[in-house]
Amino acid sequence: MAAERGAELLRPPTSSGRATFLELFFDLAFVVALTRVSQRFAGLSDDTGWALVEGFGRTLLLFLALWLIWSHTAWITSRYEPEQPIIQAVVVGTMFAGLVMAVALPRAMEERALPFAVAYLMVMVVRPLVIAAALRGHPRRLVPFRLAVWASASAPLWLAGALGPDRLRLPLWAAALAVDYLAWTLGWPLPWLGASEVGAWRIAGTHLADRYQQMFLIALGESILVIGVVFSGTDYSAVRAAAFAVAFAISALLWRIYFHRAGLLLAEALDRSAMPGRLGARSERTHLLIVFSVLVTSVGYELVIDNPFGPPRPSWLLFVVSGPMLFLVARMRLEYEIFGRVSPSRVTGLLALLLFTPALARWAPMVGLCVVAAVLALVALLDGLRSRGRPLEGSASPIGREASGERDSEA
Structure with missing residues (x-):
C-alpha cells in the first residue's frame, strides 16, 4: 500500500x-x-x-x-x-x-x-x-x-x-x-x-532535452545582458560600438550553430533511445561544457567592449578565444551523441582558432573578437551549405541504442 x-x-x-x-x-x-x-x-x-x-x-x-x-x-x-x-x-x-x-x-x-x-x-x-x-x-x-x-x-x-x-x-x-x-x-x-545504473533510469526524454536547451538559452541571455550592460556603462565611441555589434553577432552564431540539426533533434534522440537515461547522462556533461563555454565567451565580450584596443593579455585570450573553442568541442560531442558522427565544419572551425591563437596573443583584443566571429560565421556557412536542399535527417544516436534488457528495479 x-x-x-x-x-x-x-x-x-x-x-x-x-x-x-x-x-x-x-x-x-x-x-x-x-x-x-x-x-x-x-x-x-x-x-x-x-x-x-x-x-x-x-x-x-x-x-x-x-x-x-x-x-x-x-x-x-x-x-x-x-x-x-x-x-x-x-x-x-x-x-x-x-x-x-x-x-x-x-x-x-x-x-x-x-x-x-x-x-x-x-x-x-x-x-x-x-x-x-x-x-x-x-x-x-x-x-x-x-x-x-x-x-x-x-x-x-x-x-x-x-x-x-x-x-x-x-x-x-x-x-x-x-x-x-x-x-x-x-x-x-x-x-x-x-x-x-543511471543509464537504466526511466526519464521523460523530451522534458530533459527541454531543460538542457533552456539552460543553454539562459547562458546566451546572460551573454546578451553582459553586452548591453557593459556597452551602456562605458563612453560611447565607434570602436566600442563595433565591439558591441561583433559580440552580439557571436552570440547569434552560437545559437545558430547549436540548434542546427543536432541541437534541434535532442528531444527526438532521447525519445527514440532504448536507454534514454544513458544518453541523458552523456548529454548532461555535454551541456555543462556548452553552458560553461558561453559564460567564458561572455566574459571576453566584457573585456573587449571595455577596452577594444588595449594591450593583449593572457586573460583576455583565455576568454575571447578559449570560450568559442570549448563551445565547438562540446558541439562536436553533441553531434556525435545525436548522429554518431562529427561534421567537418566544426573541426575546421576549431583548427582555425588553434592556428590563429599564437598570432592573436600579440594583437589587440578587438582583432581577436573579429577573428572569432569570422571563424564561427564560416562554421555556420559550411553547415548551411552542407544541409541545403537535404531533408531534415532523423536522429541516429549510438548511445543507448541497444535494448535495455532487464532493468534495475530502482529505475
Missing part, C-alpha cells in the same frame, strides 16, 4: 514533456548565479601567471557546484511528476538554496564560504531524504537514499573548507566536489546495495 502511494510521485506516461512554469521560475535563481559567475571571471582580467590559474580554478569550482544542483533538479522533475505538491516544494526549496549560493558566490571563496557550503549541503543531503520519505515503500526510494549517503560523506570536506583556513578551502572543496561528481558517475554505490 505504501509503495502504491509512493508511486503517485512518479511521472506517468501521459505527463506533459514540456517544462512547467515552476521550473522556469526556478531558473531565475540560476540567472542570478550565472551572472555572478561571469563577474568573478571578469575580475581576473588583470591577473597573470599562477594568480590567473588559481582564480580561474576557484570560479570553475563554484560553477560546477551550481551546475550539480541544477542538473540534479532537472533529473528530479524528469523522473517525478512536477505537479505533485511535494516535488513542487522540493523545487522551491532548491531555488531558495540556489539563490543563497548566488548571493554568496562573489565572496564564496572568502568570507561567505559558510553560507555557500550550507546551502549546497541542504540541497544535496536534505532534499534526497525528503524525496525518499515521500516515496515510502517504493523501490525508487533507494536512489535518493544513495544520494544522501554519498552527500553526507563529502559534507565534512565542504564544512572543513568553509570553516578552516582560507588556503585549504580550494583543495578541500575540490576534493568534496570530486566525490560528488564521482558518485554521480558511478551510480552512488553502497555496500550490499551495489550501484544504481
Whole structure:
C-alpha cells in the first residue's frame, strides 16, 4: 500500500514533456548565479601567471557546484511528476538554496564560504531524504537514499573548507566536489546495495532535452545582458560600438550553430533511445561544457567592449578565444551523441582558432573578437551549405541504442 502511494510521485506516461512554469521560475535563481559567475571571471582580467590559474580554478569550482544542483533538479522533475505538491516544494526549496549560493558566490571563496557550503549541503543531503520519505515503500526510494549517503560523506570536506583556513578551502572543496561528481558517475554505490545504473533510469526524454536547451538559452541571455550592460556603462565611441555589434553577432552564431540539426533533434534522440537515461547522462556533461563555454565567451565580450584596443593579455585570450573553442568541442560531442558522427565544419572551425591563437596573443583584443566571429560565421556557412536542399535527417544516436534488457528495479 505504501509503495502504491509512493508511486503517485512518479511521472506517468501521459505527463506533459514540456517544462512547467515552476521550473522556469526556478531558473531565475540560476540567472542570478550565472551572472555572478561571469563577474568573478571578469575580475581576473588583470591577473597573470599562477594568480590567473588559481582564480580561474576557484570560479570553475563554484560553477560546477551550481551546475550539480541544477542538473540534479532537472533529473528530479524528469523522473517525478512536477505537479505533485511535494516535488513542487522540493523545487522551491532548491531555488531558495540556489539563490543563497548566488548571493554568496562573489565572496564564496572568502568570507561567505559558510553560507555557500550550507546551502549546497541542504540541497544535496536534505532534499534526497525528503524525496525518499515521500516515496515510502517504493523501490525508487533507494536512489535518493544513495544520494544522501554519498552527500553526507563529502559534507565534512565542504564544512572543513568553509570553516578552516582560507588556503585549504580550494583543495578541500575540490576534493568534496570530486566525490560528488564521482558518485554521480558511478551510480552512488553502497555496500550490499551495489550501484544504481543511471543509464537504466526511466526519464521523460523530451522534458530533459527541454531543460538542457533552456539552460543553454539562459547562458546566451546572460551573454546578451553582459553586452548591453557593459556597452551602456562605458563612453560611447565607434570602436566600442563595433565591439558591441561583433559580440552580439557571436552570440547569434552560437545559437545558430547549436540548434542546427543536432541541437534541434535532442528531444527526438532521447525519445527514440532504448536507454534514454544513458544518453541523458552523456548529454548532461555535454551541456555543462556548452553552458560553461558561453559564460567564458561572455566574459571576453566584457573585456573587449571595455577596452577594444588595449594591450593583449593572457586573460583576455583565455576568454575571447578559449570560450568559442570549448563551445565547438562540446558541439562536436553533441553531434556525435545525436548522429554518431562529427561534421567537418566544426573541426575546421576549431583548427582555425588553434592556428590563429599564437598570432592573436600579440594583437589587440578587438582583432581577436573579429577573428572569432569570422571563424564561427564560416562554421555556420559550411553547415548551411552542407544541409541545403537535404531533408531534415532523423536522429541516429549510438548511445543507448541497444535494448535495455532487464532493468534495475530502482529505475
